[in-house]
Amino acid sequence: MPTEGLAISGQLAALNQIQTKLIDLGFEFGPRLFVAALILAIGYYVGRWVGRLLDKVLVRLDLDVTIRQLLIRTTRLLVLVLFLILALQNLGVDLLPLIAGLGVAGAGIALAMQGVLSNLAAGLTIVFTRPYRVGEYISIVNEEGLVESISLFSTTLSHPDLSRVVIPNRMIAGEILHNYGEIRQLSLAVGVAYDTDIGRALALVEEVLCANPRVLREPKPLVQVATLADFSVSIAVRPWVNVPDFAETIGELNRSVLETFRVNGISIPVPQREIRLLGTGSQLPPA
Numbered sequence: 001m002p003t004e005g006l007a008i009s010g011q012l013a014a015l016n017q018i019q020t021k022l023i024d025l026g027f028e029f030g031p032r033l034f035v036a037a038l039i040l041a042i043g044y045y046v047g048r049w050v051g052r053l054l055d056k057v058l059v060r061l062d063l064d065v066t067i068r069q070l071l072i073r074t075t076r077l078l079v080l081v082l083f084l085i086l087a088l089q090n091l092g093v094d095l096l097p098l099i100a101g102l103g104v105a106g107a108g109i110a111l112a113m114q115g116v117l118s119n120l121a122a123g124l125t126i127v128f129t130r131p132y133r134v135g136e137y138i139s140i141v142n143e144e145g146l147v148e149s150i151s152l153f154s155t156t157l158s159h160p161d162l163s164r165v166v167i168p169n170r171m172i173a174g175e176i177l178h179n180y181g182e183i184r185q186l187s188l189a190v191g192v193a194y195d196t197d198i199g200r201a202l203a204l205v206e207e208v209l210c211a212n213p214r215v216l217r218e219p220k221p222l223v224q225v226a227t228l229a230d231f232s233v234s235i236a237v238r239p240w241v242n243v244p245d246f247a248e249t250i251g252e253l254n255r256s257v258l259e260t261f262r263v264n265g266i267s268i269p270v271p272q273r274e275i276r277l278l279g280t281g282s283q284l285p286p287a
Contacts, residue, residue, distance in 0.1 A: 035087075037087075040080075040083060040087050043079060043082070043083025044080060046079055047077075047080050050075055050079055051072045051076045054071065055068065119153040119168050119169045123169040124152065132147055132177065134149060134150060135182060136179055136181050137179075137180040137181065138177060138179050139177075139178040140167070140176070140177045141171050141175055143165050144159075144178075145157030145160065145164075146158040146243055146244075148164065153168065154169055155172060182242065184240070184241060184243055185238055185239070186237070186238060186239055186250060186253070187238055188237040188238070189236055190234070190261075190268065191231075191232030191233065191235070191268055192232060192266055192267070192268060192269070193232060193267050196266055201261075202224075202225075202235065204266070205235060205260075206221070206223055207260070209221045209253070212253060214241050214248065215239045215240070215241060215249065219240050221239035222237075223237055231269050232269045237257070
């Protein structure tokens with residue numbers, strides 16, 4: 001029993017010592033932790049305030065929305081890092097070994113995340129060179145669509161079939177890019193018979209284009225004789241429309257041209273082939 005009592009007494013003494021130590025640490029570092037947390041909270045709100053202020057300035061400068069968002073986020077991060085350094089200094093943390101450790105860890109992370117970093121580098125290239133912007137229609141790496149958003153790691157396209165295409169930025173940088181902008185040119189063709197009054201046919205096509213509200217007046221639509229085919233004269237119809245109206249306008253113009261030609265007696269010939277059967281003739285009797 002005396003041995004068990006001594007053991008219990010030793011455990012209680014150890015617990016009391018730990019409790020005392022924790023209380024001492026609380027009195028010593030508690031105020032510092034509170035001040036450090038307060039510094040971080042102030043840094044968070046200061047970063048948001050600086051971001052809003054910078055956003056107003058950048059809007060007046062008419063910068064691209066992607067660059068504006070990048071600058072605002074970078075500024076907020078820098079403000080937060082500055083206040084984080086102040087909080088660590090308040091806790092008495094030696095920053096030099098911490099920075100050295102972060103450098104070594106950063107090198108390892110960079111090796112493990114080469115793909116992510118290549119996307120980041122390509123994203124920065126896209127943001128600052130601006131080969132395309134949000135709202136423009138582009139075609140690249142066998143995909144096309146309306147640019148919905150541009151981030152540091154990927155570009156999101158809104159596809160004509162109502163789906164979304166997310167392309168990693170490293171697949172875009174250095175590739176051949178076709179940027180249609182915000183308007184696209186249709187490439188339609190209609191054939192008429194060779195005995196058709198071409199001037200009248202061209203005038204009717206232009207009337208159809210003028211009657212369609214989706215067709216833009218500027219740039220001026222192109223209507224001309226394109227080719228002289230085997231059985232018809234091909235008329236090229238190439239108006240410009242806004243990107244969202246591209247698919248709908250093709251069907252509307254084809255239908256309107258067909259109905260207008262029918263009403264005005266202009267025929268659209270179908271492929272024809274003339275076949276001649278050559279006989280061998282009758283064989284004369286020998287003399």
